[in-house]
Amino acid sequence: MIKMTLNNKPVELDVNPQMPLLYALRDELKLTGTKFGCGAGQCGACTVHVNGQAMRSCVTPVSAIAEQAITTIEGLADHNGKLGESAVQIAWREFKVPQCGYCQSGQMMSAAALLQAIPQPSDEQIIEHMQGNICRCGTYKRIKAAIKSAATHSSASSLSASHSATGNSADSTLPVSTSPSNKSKVEVFSASQFASKKQGASS
Amino acid sequence: MNAIENVSRRGFLKVAGISTGAFVLGISLPVGTAQAKSSTGALSHELNFFVSIASDSMVTLVCHRSEMGQGIRTSVPQIIAEELEADWHKVTVVQAKADAKYGSQGTAGSASIRNHFTSIRQIGAVARDMLEQAAANIWQVPRSAVKAHKHYVVHSATGEKISFGELASHAAKLTPPDSKTIKLKANSDFSLIGKDVKLTDLDDIVAGKAQYAQDIQLPDMLIATIVRPPVVGGKVISFDASEALKVKGVVNVIALKTRSIPVGINPLGGVAVLANNTWAAIEGRKKLKIKWQLGDKQNHNSNEFSKQLVKQVNQQGETVASKGDVYNHQYNENNTIAATYTVPYIHHAPMETPAATAVVNGKKCTIWAGTQNPQWAKGTVARELGLEKDEQDNIELNVTLMGGAFGRKSKADFIVEAVELAKASKRPVKVIWSREDDIQHGYYHSISANYCKAELTANGSADHWISRNAYPPIGWLWNAEAKVPSDNQLALGFGDIPFALKNLSIEKHAVDSFVRPGWVRSVACINNGFALGSFVDELAVKAKLPTRQMWLNLLGADRHVDPNDNGFKYSNYNLDLAAHPIDTKRMKDLINLISDKAKVEQELPENQGWGISFLRSFGSFVAAATKVEVVNNKVTVLEMHTAVDCGIVITPDRVKAQMEGAMVFGLSIALMGEISVKDGQVQQSNFHDYPVARIGQVPEMHVHIVKSDAPPGGIGEPGVPPVAPSITNAIYHASKTRIRDLPVSKVFTV
């Protein structure tokens, strides 16, 4: 049995610990807002937050997120916990970013994590952080514009629900950047990286 | 369009969840067709409505075309609401199931609005007319004394008004007027068309609530993953499922029906692992042992094949269209260019891989699928289940949102797979394609070679023009002997060359097929547009003219071009050529517009260059301009523009979005998209080896929309064809390296 906090609610999962979080979310918990796009950490469609950090759920086994706080698109909220009203979601609607919309849960989760780490990202930082999220419909121009707008309007209020709920932004068990000297660098962790970091942090 | 009927009092309304007292217009098939005879009382008749107005004034409109990101679930209801005079805030949209009564539902060829604009308007206009008549009856005034306005009918003399809701039960008793005689609004009276309205699915998408085919959940449902034959036409000889069945969660392993060539839109066969969850299915699949018979397509190698196509187009082919004489002409070598262009196999790679869910119960079958062509899928499933034509209504096909499609989801193969497995396992089955499945078992844009030759003329134009192409034709899907493209295919930026030439020869070649060819966003306009746009630029360089000037000179005087004059049977994308002419003035205006807006003739720093291109396709005119920088063998795209003249614009922001998307799609084609085949097997598997554009490669982008009252053209595809040549032309002007073989990544870092 694997325990975690999912969108602020405690959840227990009775699945193969190797099962990637993506399939646990979609098939077991019926939370289908998180999408499958490649299954290999290459497209970002499956991005969720683990303790406020962007993670590719398709390559993150549930064993790696035991006892962690997960936020999916269904739990993305403004800093008062109002669902669907995070700064990125407001900007996404304002700029009419989505075409087919399929990649957009992942895009918004990545963008929200970026703004949480860097409230006022530069163009280069936006590109670097969002490079892992493919949009085959080609909405990149609007994604950039929406992130900038969300950054101006939110001034770092775009916290994911679970993270704000823990109120613990300096939790020492959080995965940390591989380049801690560069505070502005945000990373998206793959499963193996994350698992090893977690072990490192707890040992 | 089929006949519009008042279906307000049919028993099925309750089932459809529409309150009593509602006014409902539906459509029926012309009497005499098989479906019309069988449909009375049949299940699928329940939702056969287009417009429903409830007594609380809420309007429900049906979108009968499929949504894949183009915004059609906004634009179709927007058109109906325009003629209905409905308040957009009181409109909800429901998706039509597959039903022949809706007329064409095939959402392809950028056709939804360009081919159905009038019939969609008529639906709203008939409903409005009946509401007006109902109000006139209540006030006992002539019909001409009343007028619908924003969800009310107003008595013009008194200003008195009655809401649509109050009128609904009265209109429900009236007989619809003939839709053909109904007067449609003048363009100048449009209040919704041409305006940006709230997008139908935007809030759901942003909240993560939008439902795609992959998201369907049913009790007791199994998830299936399928190993398909590695080579088209291959077959399973034997398989060992014992290890796969030991994986916890795996419920069943089923061999799919063996299929043969012609492949049509059928599944490919193979072996399916069915499990309680996706992960178990994937793990089980890894343990399957299958022996294949690969079949006779296993000798196909795309690299060598491309060379063969190049050889073919450098020889005279079979005439498609001709004028004057190009073969008894003494070409002056100093003024003549001959060039061969190649494009590899290209794949759609929609973000949502194909998926479908089915339940089969005896002769009844319910399906949920993201499909561009619901009725084609339904008919294919009916044949699969052995149903007679008049039993088709036993199949209920629910159309979900598609997470991208680009032509891929016109084909029903993945839907038939779900039906086959649901029938065999007697449980609901959701088939999900992995990304590897998607990339390796697609319907690819055909590998191609195009050849162009022409001689410059003294007045800065060209003549004695030869265009040839060679590529596996889509007709091979249905006819294993098909070797040449159909006239419809050849009309795509090839047989419809708009230049003022005195001597012209357009020729095709016979080619064999080895993988499944398909329609990829703008289809043969990809390769034909690349060749044409590149060649005009090459002529301009040779003539030492700005590329804009070469386009203008080649297009010549203002006129309407008729390709039939050159002996070509031209279908004009199934549009009336008089209403949708090949208008050289609109072309020249657009080329001037893009050149001016992008300032393509400005002085640039060394290593930078502008490129432009143009193509009219699917009834719309699009020009593209791109600025690149080439430094240290690396191409960086700095700025992109498209200018579009698509006639009347319905939803401006979605036209803009399609143009933005087309620039990105075209950029992927130009810079990096290549499917290669070795020993009959696709070599790529996921986004690491089939890269598509990412955010860092996408530059500043601008869209210029021409204001026009002309009948609407298509919008999903026409943005794509001019993009790739605008990029490679820019690369030439920046670096003097001419890219004739896509993708650019063969030569430059991108």
Ligand code: FES
């Ligand atoms: S599904 Fe593509 S990164 Fe996870």
Ligand code: FES
């Ligand atoms: S909106 Fe369709 S893939 Fe991004």
